[in-house]
Amino acid sequence: MIRASVANQKGGVGKTALSCHQGLSLAEQGFKVLFIDNDPQGNSSYTLQKNSMTTLAPFKTIQLYESTPLPDFQPETPITLVAADRSLSKVARFETEAPFIFREHLDKLGDKFDYCVMDNPPTLGLGLIASLVSSDFVYSPIEIEDYSISGLEQLQQTIAGVKSRHNPNLKYLGMIPNRMNTRDNRQKEKLKKLLQHFSDKIIKAPVVQRSSISEALGKGLPIWEMQKERSAAKQATEEIRAALDFIESQMGVKKQTEEA
Numbered sequence: 001m002i003r004a005s006v007a008n009q010k011g012g013v014g015k016t017a018l019s020c021h022q023g024l025s026l027a028e029q030g031f032k033v034l035f036i037d038n039d040p041q042g043n044s045s046y047t048l049q050k051n052s053m054t055t056l057a058p059f060k061t062i063q064l065y066e067s068t069p070l071p072d073f074q075p076e077t078p079i080t081l082v083a084a085d086r087s088l089s090k091v092a093r094f095e096t097e098a099p100f101i102f103r104e105h106l107d108k109l110g111d112k113f114d115y116c117v118m119d120n121p122p123t124l125g126l127g128l129i130a131s132l133v134s135s136d137f138v139y140s141p142i143e144i145e146d147y148s149i150s151g152l153e154q155l156q157q158t159i160a161g162v163k164s165r166h167n168p169n170l171k172y173l174g175m176i177p178n179r180m181n182t183r184d185n186r187q188k189e190k191l192k193k194l195l196q197h198f199s200d201k202i203i204k205a206p207v208v209q210r211s212s213i214s215e216a217l218g219k220g221l222p223i224w225e226m227q228k229e230r231s232a233a234k235q236a237t238e239e240i241r242a243a244l245d246f247i248e249s250q251m252g253v254k255k256q257t258e259e260a
Contacts, residue, residue: 001110001111001112001116002114002115002137003106003136004117004136004137004138004247005118005132006140006141007128007131007140007155007159008122008142008152008155014141016044016119018139018243018244019044019119020044020048020222021244022244024048024222025244026115028078032075033079033080033115034075034080035048036064036082036116036117036119036131037084038061038121039120039121040088041121042085044081044084044119045085047220049081049083050219050221052077054078054079055075055079056083058073060083060085060088061082061083061088062088065091065094070105070108075112088127091125092126092127094126099129106134115253124155129158132158132167132170133162133167135170137173137247137250138170138171138172139172139173139174139176139247140174141175142175142177142178144187144194156172171250172201173251174202175194175202175203176203176206176207177203177206177207178207178209205242205246207239208235208236208239210233210235212233213240223237224237
């Protein structure tokens with residue numbers, strides 16, 4: 001099971017939108033996907049439970065941090081959702097070995113799934129550490145705003161620390177400019193500077209801020225299923241597909257037809 005995490009210590013930058021779309025994209029390609037909502041807000045759980053490709057795992061995310069064995073089960077649909085709720089906030093008070101218990105549980109689930117996608121909280125705490133020590137890949141959606149960009153250095157230091165001490169195979173795929181306002185010249189200039197200074201870490205597939213993306217998530221649908229309803233959804237589909245294509249290519253995702 002190949003594992004990918006979405007991480008940024010700033011909230012509201014589009015982690016849930018991109019992680020949900022990644023999970024749905026992989027499922028539509030015929031892969032078995034374990035989706036872990038690792039954020040106490042539970043926004044990914046809210047979205048994915050509405051999709052017909054999803055069934056709930058017989059345990060919640062908080063149980064991944066506990067040493068008690070998980071219930072045995074077999075995936076019933078393309079996406080198996082490990083749902084979160086406010087009880088997950090208790091993880092902040094758990095012992096420091098909790099992230100490694102989390103990883104051990106995922107190791108035991110690995111033979112049931114092709115991919116695991118993890119949506120994470122907007123904090124640099126035990127929850128994010130658990131996801132990073134358990135992942136093969138991590139990427140960060142960012143807003144082109146000072147308060148969003150300023151925390152990226154600390155996030156990258158955290159990723160580097162986890163990589164050096166606990167997970168040498170962790171690969172940082174880069175930053176995805178998200179919720180971009182193409183009419184804001186200030187944002188355009190900031191993006192230009194980011195591309196100059198972080199050319200090797202910026203995924204050159206910016207996603208423009210569009211209400212159709214939020215509308216799709218509210219219905220439990222990927223944006224590409226909204227194209228017939230709204231013209232803006234077609235543009236959003238092209239942007240999100242470009243970002244996902246980059247992520248999936250870096251992860252070595254092969255279409256099922258390519259494997260045949």
